[in-house]
Structures are given as structure tokens and as C-alpha cells.
Amino acid sequence: MTILPVIPTSPETPDAVFTRRRPAMPPRHLADLDLAGRRAAVAELGEPAFRAQQLSTHYFGRLVRDPAAMTDLPAASRAKLAGDLLPTLLTPQREMACDDGATRKTLWKLHDNALVESVLMGYPDRITACVSSQAGCGMACPFCATGQAGLTRNLSTAEIVDQVVYLAGVAASGAVTGSPPRLSRVVFMGMGEPLANYPRVIAAVRRLVAPAPEGLGLSQRHITVSTVGLVPAMRRLIAEELSVTLALSLHAPDDDLRDELVPVNQRWKVAEVLDAAFDYAAQTGRRISIEYALIRDVNDQPWRADLLGRLLHGKLAHVNLIPLNPTPGSKWDASPKPVEREFVRRLREAGVATTVRDTRGREIDGACGQLAASELTVVDAGGAVADAEVAR
Numbered sequence: 001m002t003i004l005p006v007i008p009t010s011p012e013t014p015d016a017v018f019t020r021r022r023p024a025m026p027p028r029h030l031a032d033l034d035l036a037g038r039r040a041a042v043a044e045l046g047e048p049a050f051r052a053q054q055l056s057t058h059y060f061g062r063l064v065r066d067p068a069a070m071t072d073l074p075a076a077s078r079a080k081l082a083g084d085l086l087p088t089l090l091t092p093q094r095e096m097a098c099d100d101g102a103t104r105k106t107l108w109k110l111h112d113n114a115l116v117e118s119v120l121m122g123y124p125d126r127i128t129a130c131v132s133s134q135a136g137c138g139m140a141c142p143f144c145a146t147g148q149a150g151l152t153r154n155l156s157t158a159e160i161v162d163q164v165v166y167l168a169g170v171a172a173s174g175a176v177t178g179s180p181p182r183l184s185r186v187v188f189m190g191m192g193e194p195l196a197n198y199p200r201v202i203a204a205v206r207r208l209v210a211p212a213p214e215g216l217g218l219s220q221r222h223i224t225v226s227t228v229g230l231v232p233a234m235r236r237l238i239a240e241e242l243s244v245t246l247a248l249s250l251h252a253p254d255d256d257l258r259d260e261l262v263p264v265n266q267r268w269k270v271a272e273v274l275d276a277a278f279d280y281a282a283q284t285g286r287r288i289s290i291e292y293a294l295i296r297d298v299n300d301q302p303w304r305a306d307l308l309g310r311l312l313h314g315k316l317a318h319v320n321l322i323p324l325n326p327t328p329g330s331k332w333d334a335s336p337k338p339v340e341r342e343f344v345r346r347l348r349e350a351g352v353a354t355t356v357r358d359t360r361g362r363e364i365d366g367a368c369g370q371l372a373a374s375e376l377t378v379v380d381a382g383g384a385v386a387d388a389e390v391a392r
């Protein structure tokens with residue numbers, strides 16, 4: 001991880017700059033720990049070890065996040081355990097729904113007033129949670145609203161897991177009409193670059209897939225980690241021997257354009273990033289998902305479709321085209337439908353499986369790259385955001 005120098009936007013004392021450099025992480029929470037860690041934490045509080053199992057059953061098994069509702073715990077123990085292992089990490093600021101209640105966005109305030117969002121998307125056969133892994137993002141992709149504001153800080157493991165546990169509770173309440181009442185998929189496609197917050201994101205994945213009551217018991221293949229292509233972290237992921245789905249935000253098949261659209265390409269080029277993705281597919285046997293936001297007259301030319309087709313032909317890969325969701329003030333727009341159709345046709349002709357992503361949540365700024373964009377300007381004005389840290 002490289003800490004870049006902080007450039008203050010207003011006159012400040014050196015102390016203020018120093019404290020900004022390492023943003024305060026939230027207090028420890030049950031979901032930061034595996035079951036053994038929870039037993040140790042409970043023992044340190046002088047409570048019997050079985051309380052770890054009891055708390056875990058409430059939180060992961062029954063999706064109860066509020067200690068006050070854990071009424072089978074004696075009041076004194078409950079206060080002690082709640083204070084140490086169940087601090088409030090996420091405070092809802094705003095909830096919005098669209099698509100007839102099938103898409104719901106929650107804006108959360110964190111302990112340090114940073115804002116992040118999660119989105120719940122219901123389909124006839126499944127419910128998917130889209131979660132944030134960082135407050136803001138340091139990757140600076142010019143078409144993404146989150147990328148414009150810079151990175152505030154990494155989320156803790158529990159801040160990530162708690163988004164999912166909350167959304168699983170919403171799903172279980174039956175509030176997502178027309179969908180089964182069970183959260184089955186999680187995509188790390190909210191705010192942030194998951195692989196820039198590597199250890200915490202991996203620990204969160206382990207919590208999500210551990211069987212209850214240690215974790216949520218989700219299937220690994222139903223979890224998608226999406227990355228701009230941080231090659232060393234992708235290689236590290238291969239070594240984890242997890243079988244989560246890997247999505248690579250490619251957005252251009254050539255270095256000239258990708259250097260601009262995904263600035264981290266200046267460090268790890270298309271060939272190198274695709275190699276790492278193909279190696280991940282070979283190791284896991286799981287098809288990688290190539291994300292490609294189609295931007296009018298920028299990356300939607302037939303020759304780019306053909307080049308992408310050649311790069312992916314015969315590989316364990318699938319292309320997910322995303323109609324660009326223009327960010328406020330952006331000079332870019334989505335490609336016209338006939339251009340999109342031709343792009344799809346050429347990829348399929350090259351033998352590459354291709355789908356076009358639905359554009360859920362646009363009315364509530366819940367779509368890709370829009371998360372917390374309008375609210376972030378408020379945070380900026382309050383001075384809580386500093387582009388202090390770019391994790392590599």
C-alpha cells in the first residue's frame with residue numbers, strides 16, 4: 001500500500017493533515033472475527049465461550065443486528081457483549097426504491113460521517129446485493145462518479161459484511177415483491193475498488209461463505225468481486241483458492257484508450273491484466289466476466305469489438321456490456337442501441353458469450369458509478385474527504 005502525500009485543500013495545521021493521513025477505522029465488530037476469534041473475544045470479556053455461538057446465531061443465522069432484540073442473553077452480558085462486539089457501524093441516512101420496489105438503495109453514514117451505499121436488486125429467481133468495499137475510490141476512472149471524488153478510506157470487514165446482513169434481512173422480510181425471500185448473490189460493485197482493500201474484502205468473502213452461524217452460508221460462485229485490474233492482487237486472489245466469480249472492468253481492448261478510461265492501466269497493461277484474469281479462470285474453472293461500459297464514439301467502434309473478440313476467443317470469459325450511465329456533467333453518453341447491437345453481434349460472431357447488463361436503479365442514482373455521487377459533494381464541503389491514500 002502506498003500512502004501518497006496529502007495536499008490540503010484549505011490551510012490547516014500539520015497535525016490536522018497528519019490525522020487525515022490515516023483515517024480512523026471503526027470499532028471492532030463480531031463480523032470482523034471468525035468463530036475462534038469471537039470465542040477468544042467473548043472469553044476476554046469474562047463470558048462463557050458459548051456466547052460466541054449465541055451471538056453468531058442471532059447475527060448470521062437470524063440476521064438480527066440489534067443487540068436489544070437478543071433477548072435470550074442476560075441483560076448484563078448483553079450490554080457487555082454488545083458494547084464490545086456489536087457496535088453500530090452503519091446508520092441509515094436514506095432509503096430509496098424504484099422498479100416497483102424491486103430495486104432499493106440504502107445510503108449509510110459510517111462512524112466518521114463517511115457515506116457509502118448498498119443496492120438490493122430483486123429478480124424473479126434471485127435477489128442480489130451490490131455492496132461497497134471502500135468509502136470513495138482511488139482509481140479515478142473518468143466515467144465513474146465515485147472515481148471523481150477520490151478515496152476517503154477502506155471499509156472494515158464488518159462494515160462490508162453488515163451491509164450484506166442488513167440486505168439479507170430486508171430480503172427475508174419479503175419486502176422485495178416478486179422475488180424469493182432470500183438473498184443469494186453478492187456483487188462487490190458498489191463504491192470502491194475491492195482489491196485495493198484486499199485483506200478486509202477477502203475476510204468479508206470468507207464470512208459470507210462460511211456456513212451459519214460462523215457466516216452467512218452463501219455460495220462462493222454467487223459472489224462476484226469486480227476489479228479495475230490490480231494485477232498483483234489478482235495473482236494473490238488466485239493463491240487464495242477461493243472460487244468466487246471475478247469480474248474485470250476492461251472497458252477498452254487497447255492500451256491507448258484503456259490508459260485513459262481505467263488509469264491503473266498505465267501500470268498494468270491490457271495483456272498483463274487479461275493474463276492474470278485467464279489464470280484465475282484456469283485455476284478456478286470459473287468463467288471470468290469482462291465488464292465493458294459502452295461509451296458513444298469512445299470505445300464502441302466495430303474494430304474495438306473485433307479486437308476484443310480476438311483477445312477473448314477460446315477463453316473462459318464472458319462479456320458483460322454496460323450501457324454507460326452518464327455521470328452529472330460528463331461529456332460522455334451511452335452508445336446508441338444500433339451501435340450496441342452491432343458490438344454484441346461482432347463479439348458473438350467471434351464466439352464470445354456476451355450479454356448487456358440491465359440498467360437497474362437509474363432513477364435513484366443506484367446504478368453503476370452513481371453511488372453516493374450527489375451526497376458526496378456534501379461530504380466534500382464538510383471537509384471529510386481527503387484523497388490521502390491510494391492502495392495498490
Ligand code: SAH
Pocket residue numbers: 139141143144145188189190191192193194226227228247248249291292293322323324325326327368369370
Ligand atoms: N472498482 C471495481 C468495482 C466498481 S463498479 C471495478 O471497477 O470493477 C462496478 C462496475 O461499474 C465497474 O465495471 C465500473 O467500471 C462500472 N461503472 C462505473 N461507472 C459507470 C458508469 N457511469 N456507467 C456504467 N458503468 C460504470
